[in-house]
Amino acid sequence: MSALRQLGSSSDGILSASVSKAMFETIARNILLERTDCTLELYEGSGxxxxxxxxxxxxxxxxxxxxxxxxNDMExxxxxVALFPACRESQLYVGLSFLDMTNxxxxxxxxxxxxxxxNVESALVALGCKECLLPADCEKSIDLNPLQDVISNCNVLLTEKKKADFKSRDLAQDLGRIIRGSVEPVRDLLSQFDYALGPLGAxxxxxxxxxxxxxxxNYTIEKYNLNCYMRLDSAxxxxxNIAxxxxxVNKNFSLFGLMNRTCTVGMGKRLLNRWLKQPLLDVNEINNRLDMVQAFVEDPxxxxxxxxxLKRISDIDRLTHSLRKKSANLQPVVKLYQSCSRIPYIKGILQQYNGQFSTLIRSKFLEPLEEWMAKNRFGRFSSLVETAIDLAQLENGEYRISPLYSSDLGVLKDELSVVENHINNLHVDTASDxxxxxxKQLKLEKGSLGHVFRMSKKEEQKxxxxxxxxxxxxxxxxxGVKxxxxxxxxxxxxxxxLFGEYTSCQKKVVGDVVRVSGTFSEVFENFAAVLSELxxxxxxxDLATSCPVPYVRPDITASDEGDIVLLGSRHPCLEAQDGVNxxxxxxxxxxxxxWFQIxxxxNMGGKSTFIRQVGVNVLMAQVGSFVPCDQASISVRDCIFARVGAGDCQLHGVSTFMQEMLETASILKGASDKSLIIIDELGRGTSTYDGFGQCCIAFLVFLLQVC
Structure with missing residues (x-):
């Protein structure tokens, strides 16, 4: 990086630094993917x-x-997320809307x-929110400081907008332009909401x-239910260590890094990321995932x-997204064709399975793949690619429209072939001369210098x-010498x-092929959903069978029955570290x-590791994974709340003890008799007597009464 210098000579000038392209890419990734306190703008020009x-x-x-x-893969x-808090009859309500531009x-x-x-905190975690829009001028009766703390704790960028931006006028009409399908279901959905329409408009x-x-x-819209998944708070x-x-130090430090044994480029990683933040509550759905994992465990x-x-499958989601860009070319079209052409092989592998879960595999994977591979779906896209694109040129790294697809291109292709033949004949004559x-000794190359001959320095001397x-x-x-x-x-x-004329002539045809390929987006999206889940x-x-001590399938029971029994349980991330017994x-x-344990x-006896590993095992089970235990029986939990570690917040005038009490208050407000609560050394932010006697005991008594 060069030294700082000022852009502009006036007092409005800003400091700048010149960086390499690689450094700029690193800075962009840091700002947009790792930090949540900055935005990035790119300007072009001079003077x-x-x-x-x-x-x-x-x-x-x-x-x-x-x-x-x-x-890098998109993980x-x-x-x-846009939020609109409102107070009606002394009750606080929140309208929430979210936008996932990738999907x-x-x-x-x-x-x-x-x-x-x-509830907002649980929703931000489950959705994987990175940025939150909030009206700058809410009702004065609503204290937004706790909400801003929640947004900060979830590592989310807060963007304040004018209240006037949270408008719902002409919302159904606007959505009708971008939502796939008829506008009537959209109108019916909007009629169910009072407070969420403004955030959606924003x-x-x-x-x-x-x-x-x-x-x-190309968009879809849905009603989001907070009770569909296990609720997790940021703590x-x-x-x-989910994310x-x-x-x-290594990838096994986090649950995501440990469990990420995916093969596809990006798709599987994104789905795993979402599953870890959205553990299931339905016993049947959990067992369906466990059945599939068991089938894969038992059949290497x-x-x-x-x-x-799966290793040969590209990121179908991102390729589909690329088709919609106005600057799209033939490359994503060809890669989609190549990736989806692997699906018949995947079907063949699944069809060979004849174990106890063969019916589930057929209904869950084979039937959807067969439906979308039909001639009137992927078959039509396959015919388009094979007809319109010169697949033989892919070996040369070129993406060209087939000359048979256009008469004008056919003429230019013939002329190019004549010139190529003359060049090849000249190559032979020059070698003879x-x-x-x-x-072997005299090579013909085509690049930025056009067609040139190349020989080694040794041959050049001769x-x-x-x-x-x-x-x-x-x-x-x-x-060598060119x-x-x-x-x-x-x-x-x-x-x-001639090649320039060929490129100009095929540009319009390329646009047509890309546009038609984009109409098959629904096919690709369904392929991506099935393949990423697989x-x-x-x-x-793979994780369950490759660990030093194999994982076991947990027995899952409903939240109002059964117990949580983990025999020989281990912390999956800790046992995966080198040198750890x-x-x-x-x-x-x-x-x-x-049901309640202290x-x-x-010190250093493993208390914190033990209580964490209980939470990790329950989370993994409800995600649908085997767990690191000798035997496990788990009653489904509707949420996991944690208060582990504490720190003060001097900028907000909050001491360590006060921060503990605020986090504990959040747990008490959100917990139910079906929750799993993990508390580590509550009250250590003050004296031992006060922390244990006044705080800890009071909290435990209240918790026992509520839960």
Whole structure:
């Protein structure tokens, strides 16, 4: 990086620094993917004339996707959430709307809320929110400080907008342009909400969805239910090490890093990320996932066969997204064709399975794949590609329209072939003239210099006299000498001119092919959903069988019955570290007997690890994974709340003890008799007597009464 210098000579000038392209890409990834306190704007120009060409936020990275993921997988789908708090008859309500631009999805929800905004916190975690829109001038009776604390704790960028931006006028009409299908179901959905419509209008305006006609007819909208998944607060996400952190020494430090054995490029990682933040509550759904994992665990050939095929699948979601860009070319079309052409092999592998879960595999995976592979769906796209694109040129790294697809292209292709034949004949004649073997000693290359001959320095010394007399040396490098003559230069110029005409002629045809390919988006989206789920489930099986001590399938019971019994349980991340000989522990939470437990012991005795591993095992089970235990029986929990570690917040005038009390208050407001609550050393922010006597005991008594 160079030294700082000022852009502009007036007092309004700003400090700047010149960086390399690689450094800029690193900075962009840091701002948009890791930090949540900055936005990024890209200007182009010189002198005093600069114009904004790109802008991005952690929630809206679309403009910078090509930079961010040129050499990296897209592991998460950033979501923007808009909130509108309102107070009616002394009850606080929150209207929520979210936008997932990667998956082109909108959602709405509204719900009563407590003073600590515990429901909002759970929703931000479950949705994977990266940015939150909030009206700058809410009702004065509503204290927004706790909400702002929640947004900060969830590591979400807060963007305040004018209250006037939260409008619902003409909302149904606007949505009718971008939502796939009829507008009537959209009207029926909107009629169910009072407070969520303003946030939805704010999202449409903020993301400028209506300004981009490639969005038209490509979005879906849904009603979001907070009770569909296990609720997690931000403290639980940190305590259980669910997400990867900057300071992780290796990938096994986090639950995501440990469980990520996915093969597809990006798709499986994003789904795993979402599943870890949205553990299931329905016993049947959990058992369906566990059945699939068991099938893969018991059949290594099935698992390995799938892994080999899934490794050849590109990121279908992102390729589909690329088709909708106005600058799209043939590359995503071809890659989609190549990736989806692997599906018959995946079907064949799944069809060979004849175990006890064959019916589930057929209904869950085979039937959807067969439906979307039909001739009137993927078959039509396959025919388009095979007819319109010259697949033989892919070996040369070129994406061309087939000359058979257009008569004008056919004529130009014939002319190009004639010139190519002349160039190849000249190659043979030149080799004979210099007494060199074709290709082995004298090579013909095509690049930025056009068509040129190349030979090694050793060969150049042998023919130097003839070379300097009849040929023109263009370049001398370590890898050899490049040269040409008048005939080759004329033929190369002819070829470049014809190729330019060919490229111009095919540009319109390319646009038509890309546009028609975009109409198959629904096919690709369904393929991506099936393949990414297969990828994550086989990843769970691979983890369960490859650990030092294999994982076991947990027995799942409904939340109002059964107990939590973990025999020989281990912490999956800790036991995966090198040099660690983990000592298993039993945990027996029995209703009416040991449903509530206090763990005591000396420092460094493993108390914190034990309570964390209980939460991790329950989370993994409800995600649908096997668990690191000798035997496990788990009653489904509706949420996991955690208070592990504490720190003060001096900027807000909050001491360590006060911070503990605020977090504890949030737990008490959100917990139910079906919750799993993990508390580590409550009250240590003050004296031992006060912390244990006045705080800890009072909290435990109240918790026992509530839960």
């Amino acid at each position: 005093s004339n600069w114009r904004l060409t790109k802008s991005g936020t952690p929630g809206n990275i679309g403009s910078f996707e090509d930079i961010l993921f040129a050499n 998460d789908s950033p979501v923007i 082109r999805k909108l959602g709405l929800a509204e719900f009563p809320e407590d003073s600590r905004f515990t 999202l449409l305006s903020y993301a400028e969805l209506l300004a981009d006609d490639t969005n038209y007819g 639980a996400v940190r305590a259980l 990867e952190g900057k300071t992780d 050939e099935l698992r390995q066969g799938l892994r080999q095929q 210099l007494d060199l073997s074709v290709d 023919v130097r006299k003839k070379l300097t007399g009849s040929y023109l040396i263009i370049e001398t490098r370590k890898d 040269f040409t003559n008048s005939k080759l230069k004329n033929l190369s110029d002819q070829y470049q001119a 990828d994550v489930l086989q990843s769970f099986a 983990f000592i298993p522990n039993d945990c027996t939470l029995v209703r009416g007997k040991s 763990i005591t012991g000396p």
